[in-house]
Each structure stands twice: as C-alpha cells, then as structure tokens.
Amino acid sequence: MTDAMPVGERRQLAPPTVDTGAFGWARKNLFSSWGNSLTTIVLALFFGWLLSWFLNWALFTATFDAKTGAECRGHGACWALIHEKYRYIFFGSFPYEQHWRPLFAVIAMLAMLVLSADRRMWNKRLLLIWGVGTFVTFLLMFGQLHISIGLILFVALAAGGLGMILHGTIASPAEINGWRALAAIGAIGLLLRLFGVLPAWSLAIAPLSYVETGLWGGIPVTMILATYGLVFAFPFGILLALGRRSNLPLIKGLCVGFIELIRGVPLISLLIMASVMLPLFLPSGMTIDKFLRAQVAVILFAGAYIAEIVRGGLQSLPKGQFEAADAMGLSYAQKTTLIILPQALRVVIPPLINTFIGFFKDTSLVLIIGIFDFLNTANQALVDPNWAGFPGEVYLFAAFVYFCFCFSMSRYSKHLEIELNKGTRR
Amino acid sequence: MAVETLGSRSRAKVSPWNDPVIRGWVFQIIVVGLVGLLAWFLVSNTLENLQRQKIASGFDYLGREAGFEIGDTMIAYSPASTYARAILVGMLNTLKVAVLGIFMCTILGTLIGIGRLSPNWLLAKVCEGYVEMFRNVPLLLWLFLIYKLISEAFPGPRQAINVLDSFFLSNRGLYFPVPLASPVHAWMGIALLVGIAATFVMKRWAKKRQDATGQPFPVIWTGAGLVLGLPILVWLLGGAPHQMSWPQLKGFNFDGGTVIQPEFTALLVGLVLYTSAFVAEIVRSGILALNKGQSEAAMAIGLSRTQVMRLVLLPQALRIIVPPMTSQYLNITKNSSLAIAIGYPDLVASVNVTINQTGQAIENILIIMAAYLSVSLSISAFMNWYNKRIALRER
Numbered sequence: 001m002t003d004a005m006p007v008g009e010r011r012q013l014a015p016p017t018v019d020t021g022a023f024g025w026a027r028k029n030l031f032s033s034w035g036n037s038l039t040t041i042v043l044a045l046f047f048g049w050l051l052s053w054f055l056n057w058a059l060f061t062a063t064f065d066a067k068t069g070a071e072c073r074g075h076g077a078c079w080a081l082i083h084e085k086y087r088y089i090f091f092g093s094f095p096y097e098q099h100w101r102p103l104f105a106v107i108a109m110l111a112m113l114v115l116s117a118d119r120r121m122w123n124k125r126l127l128l129i130w131g132v133g134t135f136v137t138f139l140l141m142f143g144q145l146h147i148s149i150g151l152i153l154f155v156a157l158a159a160g161g162l163g164m165i166l167h168g169t170i171a172s173p174a175e176i177n178g179w180r181a182l183a184a185i186g187a188i189g190l191l192l193r194l195f196g197v198l199p200a201w202s203l204a205i206a207p208l209s210y211v212e213t214g215l216w217g218g219i220p221v222t223m224i225l226a227t228y229g230l231v232f233a234f235p236f237g238i239l240l241a242l243g244r245r246s247n248l249p250l251i252k253g254l255c256v257g258f259i260e261l262i263r264g265v266p267l268i269s270l271l272i273m274a275s276v277m278l279p280l281f282l283p284s285g286m287t288i289d290k291f292l293r294a295q296v297a298v299i300l301f302a303g304a305y306i307a308e309i310v311r312g313g314l315q316s317l318p319k320g321q322f323e324a325a326d327a328m329g330l331s332y333a334q335k336t337t338l339i340i341l342p343q344a345l346r347v348v349i350p351p352l353i354n355t356f357i358g359f360f361k362d363t364s365l366v367l368i369i370g371i372f373d374f375l376n377t378a379n380q381a382l383v384d385p386n387w388a389g390f391p392g393e394v395y396l397f398a399a400f401v402y403f404c405f406c407f408s409m410s411r412y413s414k415h416l417e418i419e420l421n422k423g424t425r426r
Numbered sequence: 427m428a429v430e431t432l433g434s435r436s437r438a439k440v441s442p443w444n445d446p447v448i449r450g451w452v453f454q455i456i457v458v459g460l461v462g463l464l465a466w467f468l469v470s471n472t473l474e475n476l477q478r479q480k481i482a483s484g485f486d487y488l489g490r491e492a493g494f495e496i497g498d499t500m501i502a503y504s505p506a507s508t509y510a511r512a513i514l515v516g517m518l519n520t521l522k523v524a525v526l527g528i529f530m531c532t533i534l535g536t537l538i539g540i541g542r543l544s545p546n547w548l549l550a551k552v553c554e555g556y557v558e559m560f561r562n563v564p565l566l567l568w569l570f571l572i573y574k575l576i577s578e579a580f581p582g583p584r585q586a587i588n589v590l591d592s593f594f595l596s597n598r599g600l601y602f603p604v605p606l607a608s609p610v611h612a613w614m615g616i617a618l619l620v621g622i623a624a625t626f627v628m629k630r631w632a633k634k635r636q637d638a639t640g641q642p643f644p645v646i647w648t649g650a651g652l653v654l655g656l657p658i659l660v661w662l663l664g665g666a667p668h669q670m671s672w673p674q675l676k677g678f679n680f681d682g683g684t685v686i687q688p689e690f691t692a693l694l695v696g697l698v699l700y701t702s703a704f705v706a707e708i709v710r711s712g713i714l715a716l717n718k719g720q721s722e723a724a725m726a727i728g729l730s731r732t733q734v735m736r737l738v739l740l741p742q743a744l745r746i747i748v749p750p751m752t753s754q755y756l757n758i759t760k761n762s763s764l765a766i767a768i769g770y771p772d773l774v775a776s777v778n779v780t781i782n783q784t785g786q787a788i789e790n791i792l793i794i795m796a797a798y799l800s801v802s803l804s805i806s807a808f809m810n811w812y813n814k815r816i817a818l819r820e821r
Binding site: 029030032036039040043044047247248249250251254261263264265266267268269272273276277279280281282283284357361362364365367368375379389391392395396398399402403406407410 | 450451453454455457458461468471472474475476478545546547548549552558559561562563564565566567570571574575578756760761763764766767774778781787788791794795798799802803
C-alpha cells in the first residue's frame with residue numbers, strides 16, 4: 001500500500017497514544033477482552049484485599065517489642081516472639097555464649113558455596129576451597145578435631161589412587177611417581193595400622209571447647225546435612241550411573257537394584273531405618289552418632305537420585321564419543337574420566353543444583369528422628385508456654401529463610417543453564 | 427555389547443590377562459564378592475545383636491493384638507484388631523491420600539501452568555508467584571503451617587461453625603451427615619460402573635461417527651448424564667431411601683454423621699498445593715516446548731483460545747508432560763509419608779507405632795519398603811502404558 005505513495009510524501013506517524021505508555025500496556029496486557037478485564041478486576045480486588053489484610057496484620061497492628069506472648073494478644077503479628085527466639089531458631093541448643101561459632105561456620109559454608117558458584121573457580125582451586133571450608137566449618141562446630149592416623153593414611157591412599165587414574169596419561173613421569181608414592185605410603189601405612197604395628201596416633205587440634213553433635217541445631221545442621229550429603233553422594237551417584245550403563249550384567253544388576261529400591265521408597269523410611277536399624281547392623285559396642293546416621297541416610301538417598309541425573313547426561317552424549325575414545329586405545333578409566341564425564345557432567349550441572357535445592361528442603365524430614373534442623377528448632381520455639389499461640393509468625397519466618405536460600409539457588413541454576421548453553425545456541 | 431563381539435571374534439589372539447571378557451568377569455566377581463562380604467558382615471552382626479537383645483524375629487507378631495487406636499479408618503478397626511490389620515488400615519489411608527492428591531494436583535497444577543502462559547499479565551504473575559512460593563519452601567513446613575492454622579483458627583466443637591444444622595466446622599474437623607447404609611447403595615455402585623462402561627462405549631462410537639461423517643457428538647454431557655443419571659435412577663427405583671445419620675454435639679465432640687479430620691485436610695491440602703507448583707512447571711514447559719506454528723495454525727483456522735488449548739496444544743504437550751508427571755505422582759505418594767509429622771495415621775505412622783511396641787524394626791521396615799515399592803512400581807507401570815498409548819506413532 002505504501003508503495004503507491006510517492007516517496008517524498010511519506011510521513012512518519014506517531015503510534016496511536018492508546019497503544020503506548022502505561023495506558024497502552026494496561027490495555028494490551030490487562031484489558032484486552034471482556035473476559036480478561038473481568039479476570040483482572042477480580043484478581044486485583046482479591047489480592048488488594050489480601051495485601052491490605054496482610055500488611056495490617058504483619059506491620060500496622062503488629063507487636064515488635066514485648067516481654068511475653070500475653071502482651072501480643074489481641075494485636076496483629078507477634079514479631080517480638082521472633083526477636084526473643086531467633087538465636088535458638090538459628091543455632092538450636094548450641095551453648096549460648098558460643099553462638100559465634102555456628103555463625104562463623106555458616107558464613108564459612110556460605111562463602112564456600114558462593115565461591116564454588118563462580119565458574120572461574122572450577123578447577124583445582126575448588127578442592128582448596130572445599131578443603132579449607134570443610135576444615136573451618138567442622139573445627140568451629142566441634143571445637144576440637146581429633147584426626148586419626150588411619151584417616152590421614154586413607155586420604156593419602158585415595159588421593160594417590162585418584163591422581164593415578166585421573167592424571168595417569170596427561171601428567172609428567174615425575175608427577176605420576178608422586179601420586180604412586182602417595183598411594184603406596186597410604187596403602188602400606190593402613191596395612192601396618194591394621195596389623196597393629198603403627199599405634200593409634202591422632203592429630204589433636206583443640207583450640208575451643210568440645211560441643212557434641214547432639215547440641216547442634218538450626219541453620220548449620222540443615223546446611224551441613226544438605227551440603228555434605230550431596231558432596232559425598234556425588235561421586236557415589238557417578239559410580240552408580242556408570243554401573244548402570246555398564247555392559248557387565250552383575251554390576252548393572254546391583255546398580256539398577258539399588259537405584260530403583262532407593263527411589264521407590266520415601267526418605268522417611270530410610271531415616272527411620274538409619275535410626276533404628278543401623279545400630280543393629282554394627283558389631284556390638286560400636287555406636288554411630290545419630291547425626292552421622294541421618295547424614296548416611298541422606299547420602300544413600302541422594303546418591304540414587306544423582307545417579308539418574310548423571311545417567312541422563314551420559315545418555316545425551318553421541319555414541320561417537322565412546323567409539324572414538326575406544327579407537328584411540330584409551331582404557332575404561334581414561335575414557336570415562338578424560339572424555340565422557342567432562343562432557344556428561346557439564347550437561348547435568350543445572351539439574352544437579354535443582355536436586356540440591358530439593359535436598360536442602362528435604363533435610364527438614366530429619367526432625368522425625370529427633371535431629372534439630374532449622375525447621376525443628378523453629379517448631380521447638382513454639383513449645384514455650386510463655387509464647388504459645390503464635391505458630392504463623394514462626395513458620396512464616398522459617399519459610400522466608402528457606403525461600404531466600406532456595407530461590408537464590410534456583411535463580412543461579414537458571415543463569416548457569418543459559419551460560420553453559422551459550423556455546424551450542426545460535 | 428561391544429565387549430562381547432570384540433571378545434568372541436578375537437578370543438584366540440589375546441592373552442587371558444588382556445581379554446576384555448575375562449577381565450570383565452574377574453572385576454564383577456571381585457565387586458560382587460566385596461558387596462557379599464559387606465552384606466555378610468551386616469547380617470551376622472544383626473543376628474548377633476538380635477540374639478543379645480532378645481528381640482524376636484519373624485512375622486508372627488502380625489497376628490497379635492495391636493492395642494493402639496487409629497483416628498481415621500476406612501475399614502472396621504479397633505485396638506483389639508491385629509497388627510496386620512492396623513498396617514492395612516495405614517496402607518489404605520496412604521492410598522486414599524495418594525489417589526485424591528494425584529487427582530487434585532493434576533487439575534490444579536494444569537490450571538496454574540496454563541495460567542502462567544495467560545495473556546493477562548496479572549494472572550500470569552499471580553501463577554508465577556504461587557509456583558515460586560510453594561517450590562522454594564519445604565513441604566513439611568507447609569504441612570505444619572496449614573495444620574496449625576486449622577487447629578488454631580477454627581473454634582472448638584461447642585462453638586463450631588454451624589451451617590443449616592448439618593455441617594459443623596470446628597478444630598476437630600468438618601462433620602456432615604451421611605445416608606444410613608442401605609442395600610440400594612450397592613446397586614447404585616453397580617449402576618455407576620455400568621454408566622462409566624457405557625460412556626466408554628459411547629465415546630468409541632462417537633469417534634467412529636465423527637471420523638466417518640464429521641459430525642461431533644456431545645460426549646461430555648451425555649457421559650455425565652449416564653454416569654450421574656443411572657445411579658440416581660436406581661436410587662429412585664429402590665424407593666429413594668433417605669434416612670441420614672446426623673452429627674450431634676455430645677459432650678466434648680460430635681457423634682454421628684461422618685468427619686473429615688483436620689490432619690487429613692492439612693495433609694491433603696499441603697500435598698496438593700506443594701505438588702501443584704511442580705506440576706504447573708511441567709505443564710508450562712510442555713506447552714512451551716511445542717512449535718509456535720501449532721498455536722498459530724490453530725488460531726488461523728479460527729479456533730477460540732480455549733479450543734486451541736484443549737484440542738491442539740494440550741494433546742500434543744501431553745506427550746512431553748507424561749514422563750516427568752509420573753515422577754511427580756510418585757513423589758506425592760512418597761511424600762504422603764510426611765503424615766507422621768502431623769499425626770495422620772498413614773502406613774509409616776502405623777508401622778512406626780508397631781516398631782515401638784514390638785521392637786521388630788527389620789520386619790517392619792521391610793513391610794514399608796515392600797508396600798511403597800509395589801505402589802511406586804504400579805504407578806510407573808500404569809504411566810508407562812499410558813505414555814506408550816499416547817506416544818506419536820511414526821510410520
């Protein structure tokens with residue numbers, strides 16, 4: 001149509017005012033039809049009423065300063081309860097004057113998580129961050145660490161073995177010999193310790209007073225259960241996923257059986273099992289701390305779920321990658337660690353973070369077996385007869401804290417998904 | 427597979443040390459041996475511990491008297507019943523919550539998922555807010571919050587909210603009248619089944635007719651008429667028995683009628699609200715994954731927005747939605763075990779009491795696991811069958 005008009009006479013018309021600006025936006029997005037207008041009006045009225053009620057309850061008529069719950073009665077929200085109890089809700093029964101310790105432990109864990117979220121750290125620095133972070137966290141929480149020689153030797157053996165497998169082909173001969181020496185020292189030392197040649201030495205680091213896990217509570221417990229549950233479940237889940245994809249029938253059967261069994265039952269049944277059955281499994285006289293039992297249950301549970309996610313990543317790789325690695329004459333370990341896993345794991349990082357969010361929420365189930373995680377301490381804060389009758393305030397506060405954690409993680413996962421797909425998107 | 431072909435072709439040429447088949451078997455035997463050793467270690471410890479602590483083993487306890495009350499029972503149960511029956515009552519309660527939950531979260535989740543794609547900005551934002559709010563807070567916290575709100579916000583039985591002298595809402599639950607048992611009810615049940623079967627037959631016939639002549643048939647309305655109408659007809663023919671059992675305040679609680687307990691309500695509402703957020707995300711991503719041309723083409727041939735969604739987008743999105751939906755159905759079933767935290771007597775709660783009373787942890791945990799595994803496997807089997815049925819048939 002415009003072609004019919006001589007070029008010189010074309011005029012740039014401003015768009016009609018009803019289609020632009022706030023008015024145009026509202027017309028397009030809120031009042032585009034009769035049905036839409038009705039929906040908008042009903043929703044606006046309902047949520048306007050809800051918001052005014054909530055603000056009235058939570059702010060205008062709320063009590064922020066009170067000595068007991070009785071002073072709050074007849075008013076809106078009783079935030080004085082949170083003010084009174086927040087130390088307990090966050091840190092549980094940890095000795096009161098020592099609360100700076102769980103506080104700094106939480107800060108150390110947060111720093112560890114935030115630093116690991118940065119892609120520039122995804123190399124050897126990550127090991128350093130987690131090593132230091134873990135040491136600081138547990139030193140603060142326990143106050144005293146007794147590191148037995150057995151543990152040190154086991155770490156040496158594991159590190160040496162992993163170094164040999166992972167770096168066997170790409171390292172210089174000197175480095176390989178270093179890994180071999182480390183593994184050998186670990187293995188020989190462990191054997192000597194096993195036959196009683198080496199005494200039960202342990203390295204004691206005891207700058208603070210000892211606090212047993214029974215007194216731990218609140219946010220640090222939730223964070224430790226979720227974080228270390230996933231850290232240990234991750235290698236376990238990778239092994240399970242590789243086993244499930246294996247050609248060896250017995251290995252495959254074992255892995256499939258384990259994964260399907262764990263995924264078929266609720267976490268609660270595993271937690272109950274860990275709390276009542278694990279003591280029966282162990283030789284008499286040997287006891288495991290309740291906290292550790294819950295941690296073991298979370299690790300086993302998370303392992304099966306991570307295995308399925310990693311399997312998805314393995315399946316997404318084209319067959320050519322496996323065949324090319326075979327054709328190069330790589331061994332199974334080399335093929336897996338140098339070719340397959342680096343590609344498969346890259347794909348599964350966003351779903352792994354979503355799993356982490358899920359486990360962060362699911363750790364709240366440990367309250368069933370009497371561990372004082374964040375939700376349980378919030379629950380216990382309601383028991384005080386002086387402050388009875390304000391469950392809404394405490395639960396909303398707890399929900400807000402959980403929301404901050406989970407929402408920021410889910411945003412990070414979304415961001416990462418876009419970041420990691422930059423290479424494949426056009 | 428690659429290993430087998432390689433091995434069978436060149437077995438004669440390699441030394442046994444390098445033969446992948448032999449290596450594979452050696453490795454497997456070592457791993458299975460280690461797992462077996464661990465299992466033997468655990469089992470022998472367990473046997474020794476059981477003997478030392480004088481805990482009986484075996485399933486004999488199932489026939490003994492349970493001796494504990496259960497608040498919500500679908501089948502006849504009293505403390506004099508056996509442990510087996512107590513566990514069965516718990517199992518039925520779990521199934522009741524799971525089935526109702528699956529049904530309701532599918533509907534609510536689909537509505538919210540579609541709502542997030544609405545052209546109405548406010549509606550889309552409200553649905554998004556709902557999803558983020560429920561997804562990022564633990565289910566257990568929602569259950570506690572809802573349960574506490576029900577028990578604190580509603581008055582005691584004496585001040586119950588009274589609707590028409592038949593519905594009583596209090597912190598003990600919602601009491602309402604039910605018809606007294608009558609033989610006509612069984613016939614009404616049969617009529618209902620006949621109605622459902624007739625609807626299926628009619629749907630087939632209607633589809634055949636539409637394929638042949640192009641004329642649509644009002645299947646939904648006729649089906650609703652058959653399913654609802656037949657039982658009502660039987661009820662009328664049976665003399666319309668209308669004796670009801672009315673709830674009445676006696677002492678501190680109601681008697682007669684039937685009750686929906688606050689624990690059940692809190693559990694079901696919490697599960698449905700929480701799982702709907704996940705279902706909504708699945709439905710939304712399923713619809714978004716469809717080619718944009720599908721909705722454009724449907725609008726171009728003049729279908730309304732509802733028709734585009736119902737006839738074109740949802741049936742195709744279903745193929746993408748079903749597998750992740752299956753895992754949500756499994757989740758809601760497994761999450762119903764959180765009932766124990768708010769005191770609803772589901773399977774885990776019944777078994778937990780049994781463990782505390784008998785001390786026989788192993789047998790009881792085996793029962794829990796076997797029960798959940800069989801439910802999970804049946805749901806997966808059904809959903810896999812359904813998935814195959816709706817899968818795109820390509821050549």
